[in-house]
Amino acid sequence: MGSIVNYNLTEELEHGIYVSCLVRDLARDLMLGEQQVYQLQIAGMLHDIGKLRLTNYLYGNEEIASPLVIEEMKYVRMHPLLSYEILKARDYSGLILESVRYHHEDYDGTGFPSNLVGDEIPLGARIIRVCDVFAALTTDRPYRKRFEVDEAMSLMIDEIKHFDMRIFLAFENVVHRVGTKYQIRLAGDDTELGERYAFGGEELLGGKAIWQ
Ligand SMILES: [Fe+2]
Numbered sequence: 557m558g559s560i561v562n563y564n565l566t567e568e569l570e571h572g573i574y575v576s577c578l579v580r581d582l583a584r585d586l587m588l589g590e591q592q593v594y595q596l597q598i599a600g601m602l603h604d605i606g607k608l609r610l611t612n613y614l615y616g617n618e619e620i621a622s623p624l625v626i627e628e629m630k631y632v633r634m635h636p637l638l639s640y641e642i643l644k645a646r647d648y649s650g651l652i653l654e655s656v657r658y659h660h661e662d663y664d665g666t667g668f669p670s671n672l673v674g675d676e677i678p679l680g681a682r683i684i685r686v687c688d689v690f691a692a693l694t695t696d697r698p699y700r701k702r703f704e705v706d707e708a709m710s711l712m713i714d715e716i717k718h719f720d721m722r723i724f725l726a727f728e729n730v731v732h733r734v735g736t737k738y739q740i741r742l743a744g745d746d747t748e749l750g751e752r753y754a755f756g757g758e759e760l761l762g763g764k765a766i767w768q
Pocket of ligand 1: 636
């Protein structure tokens with residue numbers, strides 16, 4: 557099905573790790589304490605966890621498996637709340653919960669699910685928002701190639717009303733330092749793995765090749 561609700565666990569993990577690292581650096585630059593930085597790293601990793609439940613829900617039910625796009629949009633917009641509920645049931649901290657729940661709120665009040673405006677949006681959520689958008693723009697998608705760092709930043713400046721300006725300015729410094737260094741590919745090109753491990757396989761197995 558040509559669905560916008562088509563999440564892939566590998567891609568979600570890659571995105572979570574990428575966002576988590578950017579959030580850590582940005583939170584440190586914003587002078588948050590290490591305990592907060594640590595919790596925001598977790599929030600950055602898990603902010604979209606509700607999407608995976610959505611996928612199971614939509615694909616696990618034949619009647620819902622071919623919904624209209626508008627219907628899917630409704631569910632997609634639920635994902636921050638689903639993420640929040642999943643983590644709340646497991647006693648994640650209040651800082652993590654609010655950061656996850658509001659990570660799609662925009663500074664000008666046009667985000668979702670609660671249309672919060674400005675500083676009504678918890679700080680952690682504002683931090684994740686900036687990192688999340690940058691990570692998405694600089695990652696290949698099935699329907700488009702990734703944007704270069706400069707292109708991504710200028711697209712974000714075009715939409716600057718969505719972001720907390722103080723956080724965005726600090727983020728520019730982070731990007732200047734690390735660019736896309738934290739991007740990770742867990743699937744696809746195994747050349748490097750092959751070079752590092754395949755050749756040494758016999759030694760790793762105590763001199764016994766696996767096919768013996
Ligand atoms: Fe999200």
